[in-house]
Amino acid sequence: MLGDYATIxxxxxxxxxxxxxxxxxxxxxxxxxxxxxxxxxxxxxxxDTQGRTWVRFRVNYFLYALVFLAFDIETIxxxxxxxxxxxxxxxxxxxxxxxxAILLTGLWYAWKEGALEWY
Amino acid sequence: MSLNDAVFFLLAxxxxxxxxxxxxxxxxxxxxxxxxxTFLGVAGLYFQMNAxxxxxVQILIYGGAISVLIIFAIMLVMDxxxxxxxxxxxxxxxxxxxxxxxxxxxxxxxxxxxxTHWPLAVGTTGADEMAVLAxxxxxxxxxxxxxxxVLLLVAIVGAIILAKGAxxx
Numbered sequence: 001m002l003g004d005y006a007t008i009x010x011x012x013x014x015x016x017x018x019x020x021x022x023x024x025x026x027x028x029x030x031x032x033x034x035x036x037x038x039x040x041x042x043x044x045x046x047x048d049t050q051g052r053t054w055v056r057f058r059v060n061y062f063l064y065a066l067v068f069l070a071f072d073i074e075t076i077x078x079x080x081x082x083x084x085x086x087x088x089x090x091x092x093x094x095x096x097x098x099x100x101a102i103l104l105t106g107l108w109y110a111w112k113e114g115a116l117e118w119y
Numbered sequence: 120m121s122l123n124d125a126v127f128f129l130l131a132x133x134x135x136x137x138x139x140x141x142x143x144x145x146x147x148x149x150x151x152x153x154x155x156x157t158f159l160g161v162a163g164l165y166f167q168m169n170a171x172x173x174x175x176v177q178i179l180i181y182g183g184a185i186s187v188l189i190i191f192a193i194m195l196v197m198d199x200x201x202x203x204x205x206x207x208x209x210x211x212x213x214x215x216x217x218x219x220x221x222x223x224x225x226x227x228x229x230x231x232x233x234x235t236h237w238p239l240a241v242g243t244t245g246a247d248e249m250a251v252l253a254x255x256x257x258x259x260x261x262x263x264x265x266x267x268x269v270l271l272l273v274a275i276v277g278a279i280i281l282a283k284g285a286x287x288x
Contacts, residue, residue, distance in 0.1 A: 005166055009126070054201050057194040059282050065191045066278040069184040070271045076176050077267065080253035087250070092257040095264070102268040106275035115279045 063115045067107070074103050126167055134160030147193055147204035155186045172249055 033039075042049045081088065081096055110116055137156035144150045158181040165174035197204065208214055256264050 008166075054197055054199075056196065056198060057191070059195060062188070062191045062195055063279060063282050065184070065188045066282070067275060069180075069188060070275045072180060072184040073271060074268075076179060077256070077264070079175070080172070080249045080256060083249045084253035084257075088253060088257055092253075095257050095261055098265060099268045102265070102272050103275075106272040109276055110279055113279050113283060115282070 060115075060118060063110075067110050067115065070103065070106060074100070123167070127164070130160055130163040130167060134164065145203070145205055146201045147197075148190070148201060150205050151186065151190050151193055154189065155182055158182045158186065170248075172252065 044050075077099065078096070081092060084092075134157055137153045137160060140153040141150045141157065144153060158177060162174045162177035162182060165171075165177055193204075208217070
């Protein structure tokens with residue numbers, strides 16, 4: 001029962017250990033100077049940081065996330081249907097088309113209202 | 120202690136530990152990231168209980184979308200120094216109120232779990248559960264399925280109207 005997930009568990013363990021090993025190895029061989037002001041500056045593509053790092057972001061990010069959430073849930077509904085696609089047949093296919101059509105109305109509305117515009 | 124128990128305890132420690140980190144962290148961004156770890160820990164528990172589909176939903180919806188939503192919401196309103204974004208309440212009545220509500224919640228949920236009779240599931244589990252779900256969703260409960268689409272549509276439209284109103288446009 002747990003055996004099927006053992007592969008995932010081993011992968012998980014490896015993904016945790018691998019970066020730790022890389023960082024640890026780098027720590028062993030790298031020079032360790034005391035941190036000065038220059039070293040502690042926030043990295044921003046090599047140029048000096050302008051203003052504060054913690055600022056408010058635009059509402060656009062939130063709109064994108066909300067639209068993403070709705071279509072993420074749609075994916076969840078699509079998944080069992082895709083698994084059983086052959087057995088379910090044409091009627092289920094039409095049902096799914098209706099389902100997607102309703103959600104595409106939402107995407108059309110978001111588009112119309114300019115929620116996807118980046119200004 | 121079998122391997123199954125060991126996995127459960129590991130997952131439980133990760134879940135409970137990161138949940139504790141959510142409320143003790145002074146920086147709300149760290150809290151949000153620890154909340155993602157909590158979601159993933161819960162997903163691991165679902166996988167362990169052989170509820171693969173629910174685990175998948177947990178990772179995709181909570182670990183993916185909800186956490187992004189939470190972090191974006193934080194980014195929208197963030198206007199103070201990061202280490203002061205999630206301070207503990209200094210007032211004693213508020214703390215006591217929080218403790219009171221937590222105890223109430225624990226007792227209610229504990230009693231609900233304790234007094235419910237849990238019959239062992241009979242029938243198909245594992246790989247077949249998705250097929251059973253698909254058959255029910257697109258067969259017997261197809262109306263509810265299509266209404267779910269309408270609900271999602273309403274959610275998208277409502278979210279856009281709310282956000283646009285907040286944008287003063």
